[in-house]
Amino acid sequence: MLRFEHVTKRFGALNAINDVTFDVEPGLITAIIGPNGAGKSTLVNMAAGSYSVTSGRILLDDIELQRLPKYRIAHAGLSRTYQNIRLFDGMSVLQNLEVVLVPPHIGTLIADSFGLASRAAAEERRARCHAVLQRLGLAPYAQRLAGSLAYGQQKLVELARAIVAEPRVLLLDEPAAGLNHGETEELKKHILELRTPGMAMVLIEHDMKLIMSISDRIIVMNRGAVLAKGTPAQIRANPEVQEAYLGHPGATDDIEAAARGRQNRVRLREGEGITWHQP
Ligand SMILES: Nc1ncnc2c1ncn2[C@@H]1O[C@H](COP(=O)(O)OP(=O)(O)O)[C@@H](O)[C@H]1O
Numbered sequence: 001m002l003r004f005e006h007v008t009k010r011f012g013a014l015n016a017i018n019d020v021t022f023d024v025e026p027g028l029i030t031a032i033i034g035p036n037g038a039g040k041s042t043l044v045n046m047a048a049g050s051y052s053v054t055s056g057r058i059l060l061d062d063i064e065l066q067r068l069p070k071y072r073i074a075h076a077g078l079s080r081t082y083q084n085i086r087l088f089d090g091m092s093v094l095q096n097l098e099v100v101l102v103p104p105h106i107g108t109l110i111a112d113s114f115g116l117a118s119r120a121a122a123e124e125r126r127a128r129c130h131a132v133l134q135r136l137g138l139a140p141y142a143q144r145l146a147g148s149l150a151y152g153q154q155k156l157v158e159l160a161r162a163i164v165a166e167p168r169v170l171l172l173d174e175p176a177a178g179l180n181h182g183e184t185e186e187l188k189k190h191i192l193e194l195r196t197p198g199m200a201m202v203l204i205e206h207d208m209k210l211i212m213s214i215s216d217r218i219i220v221m222n223r224g225a226v227l228a229k230g231t232p233a234q235i236r237a238n239p240e241v242q243e244a245y246l247g248h249p250g251a252t253d254d255i256e257a258a259a260r261g262r263q264n265r266v267r268l269r270e271g272e273g274i275t276w277h278q279p
Pocket residue numbers: 011014016034035036037038039040041042043
């Protein structure tokens with residue numbers, strides 16, 4: 001469904017992504033893991049059209065995404081969340097979702113006052129947004145300003161915004177970063193409930209416990225290249241991955257243990273908790 005094909009990304013002299021090829025299948029949760037700077041967000045940014053692709057192709061079915069501008073990629077059915085929250089703080093939670101659904105050529109105000117047909121369409125959009133908020137337990141916050149919500153709730157609003165257009169590919173860049181244990185469990189529940197046969201989900205995370213418990217496939221990135229790919233069991237047993245994480249066998253267990261504490265997880269996120277042994 002989503003295919004990275006010999007994708008390379010250079011930032012000046014830096015080879016951030018080097019000849020990466022992998023497939024993401026519909027109906028599955030594919031996790032991308034690896035240390036900070038491995039190139040995980042760069043993959044998402046290229047797929048979503050935020051970064052250009054130096055060479056190679058990113059295919060959504062037969063559509064070459066690397067040729068398209070951002071809005072057409074979204075229109076083709078790819079949606080993403082950001083590692084750092086990007087909501088419209090001064091708009092309500094509901095409006096943050098509604099803007100995703102407003103046709104690009106027509107502003108909300110015009111659409112709302114343009115006559116019965118567009119008013120009906122606006123009503124329908126609002127109902128869809130409400131349904132998504134309901135689904136993620138955010139209905140009570142629909143009228144609150146997004147910027148006034150707690151961090152964990154804002155992360156959920158980002159997720160709500162990403163799914164409101166019913167994407168075929170959903171890319172989640174560190175959705176659990178900074179969440180406490182309870183919030184992470186809730187997020188996990190939502191992610192599992194979102195899994196449908198027609199949609200491919202890509203999950204970038206450092207929380208190994210979360211990764212191991214909900215992923216169907218795992219891709220391990222290191223220094224801009226794919227180090228390993230497989231099922232959670234295969235990745236757990238892969239000596240190369242064990243070596244790369246902390247440089248000794250059994251290391252993924254250590255990371256899972258470390259990820260249990262919020263403080264540790266934040267440290268992991270900042271790259272202080274993982275010392276990658278660079279082969
Ligand atoms: N806009 C950019 N300009 C220059 N270098 C960048 C940019 N975005 C990412 N990089 C570099 O590319 C590499 C991969 O970064 P990133 O994809 O953010 O890693 P990850 O998400 O795995 O932590 C890093 O060395 C990072 O500094």
